[in-house]
Amino acid sequence: MNKTIILAIAVLLAPLGALAAEKSDIEVMTMNQYLGAPLTPIVTAGTLEDFNNAVIAALQSIAGNNFPERAEALAETVADKNPDLVGLQEVYSFGCIPNPAGTPGGCFLFDAAFNDHLTETLDRLSDLEADYYVAATVQNLTIPSAGFPFPGLPVFLDFDAQPEFFVTVIDRDVILARDDVDTSPVLFECGRRSVDGCNFDVFATAMTLAGPIIQERGFVAVDATVNGKPYRFVSTHLELRVPGPGFLAPLVQPFQATQLVEAVNSPELPPVSQTLIVGDINSAPTDPIFSNPFVPFPVHPAYMQLANNTGLFGFPRGLPNTDVWNLRPGMSDGFTCCQLADLSNPTSNHYERVDVIFSSSVPTKVKANVLDDEPSDKTSSRLWPSDHSAVTSELSY
Numbered sequence: 001m002n003k004t005i006i007l008a009i010a011v012l013l014a015p016l017g018a019l020a021a022e023k024s025d026i027e028v029m030t031m032n033q034y035l036g037a038p039l040t041p042i043v044t045a046g047t048l049e050d051f052n053n054a055v056i057a058a059l060q061s062i063a064g065n066n067f068p069e070r071a072e073a074l075a076e077t078v079a080d081k082n083p084d085l086v087g088l089q090e091v092y093s094f095g096c097i098p099n100p101a102g103t104p105g106g107c108f109l110f111d112a113a114f115n116d117h118l119t120e121t122l123d124r125l126s127d128l129e130a131d132y133y134v135a136a137t138v139q140n141l142t143i144p145s146a147g148f149p150f151p152g153l154p155v156f157l158d159f160d161a162q163p164e165f166f167v168t169v170i171d172r173d174v175i176l177a178r179d180d181v182d183t184s185p186v187l188f189e190c191g192r193r194s195v196d197g198c199n200f201d202v203f204a205t206a207m208t209l210a211g212p213i214i215q216e217r218g219f220v221a222v223d224a225t226v227n228g229k230p231y232r233f234v235s236t237h238l239e240l241r242v243p244g245p246g247f248l249a250p251l252v253q254p255f256q257a258t259q260l261v262e263a264v265n266s267p268e269l270p271p272v273s274q275t276l277i278v279g280d281i282n283s284a285p286t287d288p289i290f291s292n293p294f295v296p297f298p299v300h301p302a303y304m305q306l307a308n309n310t311g312l313f314g315f316p317r318g319l320p321n322t323d324v325w326n327l328r329p330g331m332s333d334g335f336t337c338c339q340l341a342d343l344s345n346p347t348s349n350h351y352e353r354v355d356v357i358f359s360s361s362v363p364t365k366v367k368a369n370v371l372d373d374e375p376s377d378k379t380s381s382r383l384w385p386s387d388h389s390a391v392t393s394e395l396s397y
Contacts, residue, residue: 024365024367024394024395024396025226025227025229025395025396025397026084026085026226026227026229026231026274026276026394026395027081027082027083027084027392027393027394027395028083028084028085028086028087028233028276028278028357028392028393028395029078029081029083029085029086029087029278029390029391029392029393030086030087030089030235030278030279030280030355030356030357030390030391031074031077031078031086031087031088031089031386031388031390031391032088032089032090032237032280032355032386032387032388032390033067033070033071033074033088033089033090033091033092033117033121033386034065034070034090034343034386034387034388035062035090035092035171036061036062036065036067036092036113037057037058037059037061037062037065037341038058038061038341039058039206041054041057041058042054042055042058042153042206042208043206043207043208043213043244045208045209047209048209051208051209051210052155052156055153055155055167056110056155059110059113059155059167060110060113061341061342062094062110062112062113063110063111063112063113064112064342065342065343065383066112066379066381066383067115067117067120068115068120069379069380069381069383070343070379070383070385070386071117071120071121071123071124072124072127072379073372073377073378073379073385074121074124074372074385074386074390075121075124075125075127075128075130076124076128077371077372077377077385077390078125078130078132078176079125079128079129079130081371081392082130082178083178083392084177084178084181084224084226085135085175085176085177085178085181085183085222085224085226085231085233085276086132086175086176086177087173087174087175087233087234087235087236087278087279088118088121088173088174088175088176088235089173089235089236089237089279089280090117090171090237090280091117091118091121091171091172091173091174092117092169092170092171092172093115093116093117093118093168093169093170093172094113094114094115094167094168094169095114095152095167095168095169096110096111096114096165096166096167096168097150097151097152097165097166097168098164098165099148099150099154099162099163099164099165099166101162102157102162102163102164102165103157103158103164104164105164106155106157106164106165107165109157118134118172118174122134131178131179131180132176132177132178132179133176133177133179134174134175134176135175135176135177135181135183135185135222135224136174136175136183136185136186136195136196136197136220136221136222137172137173137174137175137195137196137197137220138172138173138194138195138196138197138198138199138218138219138220139170139171139172139194139195139216139218140171140172140173140194140199140216140217140218140237141169141170141171141213141214141215141216142169142170142171142216143167143168143169143210143213144211144213148163148166150166151166151168152166152167152168152169153166153167153169153210154166154210155167171216172195173197173218173219173220173235173236173237173279174220174235175220175221175222175233175235177222177224181224181225181226182224182225183222183223183224183225183233184222184223185197185220185221185222186220186221186222186223186232186234186269188219188221188263188266188269189263189266189268190259190263194216194218195220196220197218197219197220197221198218198219198220198263199216199217199218200216200217200218200219200239200255200256200259200260201255201259202251202252202255202256202259203215203216203217203239203252203256204239204240204243204244204249204252205244206244215239215243217236217237217238217239217256218236218237219234219235219236219260219263219279220234220235220236221233221234221235221264223270223272229273229274229397230272230273230274231272231273231274231275231276232264232269232272232274232275232276233276233278234260234264234275234276234277234278234279235277235278235279236260236277236278236279236280236281237279237280237281237282238253238256238257238260238279238280238281238282238283238302239252239253239256239282240253240282241253241282241283241287241301247292247293247294248294250290250292250299251292251294251295251299253282253283253301253302254299254300254301254302254305254312255312256302257281257283257301257302257305257306257312258305258311258312260277260306261305261306261309261310261311261317262311262317264277265309265317265318273361273397274359274360274361274397275359275360276357276358276359276360276395277306277321277356277357277358278356278357278358278391279355279356280337280354280355280388281302281303281306281354281355281356282302282354283301283302283303283304283354284303284352284353284354285303285307285323285353286352287301287302287303287304288301289301289304289314295312295313297313297314298313298314299312299313300312300313300314303354303356306321306356306358307320307321307323307358308320308321309321318360319360319361321358321359321360322358322359322360322361322362322363323356323357323358324357324358324359324363324366324368324393324395325353325356325357325368325391325393327362327363327366327368328366328367328368329366333353334353334368334370334391335348335350335351335352335353335370335373335389336350336352336353336354336355336370336373336388336389336391337350337351337352337353337354337355337387337388337389338350338351338387338388339384339386339387339388340387341387343383343384343386343387344382344383345384346375347375348373348374348375348384350373350389354388355388355389355390355391356391357391357393359395361397363395363396363397364396364397365394365395365396366393366394366395366396367393367394368391368392368393368394369391369392369393370389370390370391371389371390371391371392372384372385372386372389372390373389
């Protein structure tokens, strides 16, 4: 072959080789899907009428926030980035059980609110030919029976002795894996196992007129092989900073973070070269150390614990983790939360970064992006895909 032709081919192929060499070892994403309504009015209702009205308002909000439409936008975000692993939070399922003794047709009035967000997400991904499967799940909040023959929250439409229907609610955190990624759930040592993961030992309890509801949160993980390398991928959704009244409430989230740190650092787990922790931790890098009358030392907030790999009082459990956003070239604030409850605000209201990706060692190269925070990302009816942004990162080691 002519030497000139060979040289020309080499020049043409060189950029392709450079692109191949620059391919990341792994790409991961965290995405809070948003249940579709604020729940505080339900928890704080002081009368049966207020409680019932708050449940109806929540159903109207969930229906108006149109998860099937939002699921399409969220699935497009996943398909566009095509990450190896995705940590999903607030993966809800809302159902309706009619009461035979009540006025018929109540479920139909709020029909748009009742769907399984996980099924909707997987269906939309399939429509986009993005092949993902459920690798692991932890089930969190489940509404118990309120003393009626059926489970769920009773809803009265005419305030007689019989509710018209019961709303069932399930909240999950789910790890999705791309079809070509082999995974297996990680069996953490925990006292409150839930499906493939764990519910936290410390939790908030909401006192409602339907009875006490445990505000479960949890964590779940898989061991995965990506491009021939082993990873442990952990996803979590920690409690709010202050989930209720009283001096103990601000301790719930830090205690949950401590349990997560200890679980991830357990010597009982098989060793892996890299551990990635993702999720909505409801704690930002700016959260300060604080004192509480119920504990003897200053309390380290959740973000600080996960970043420094410490316990509640700052005692190390291992080497610090790396918040990969801090390695992003041209790093911006990267705020991820929160849009209005009805998702209608014209420009992003995000003011803090609580959706995070941590790596157990420092990557040699990082690409990280906050997604779904531009007006062009809105759905056809002008809804934000979620009240949070998704965060994605390509990592090389």
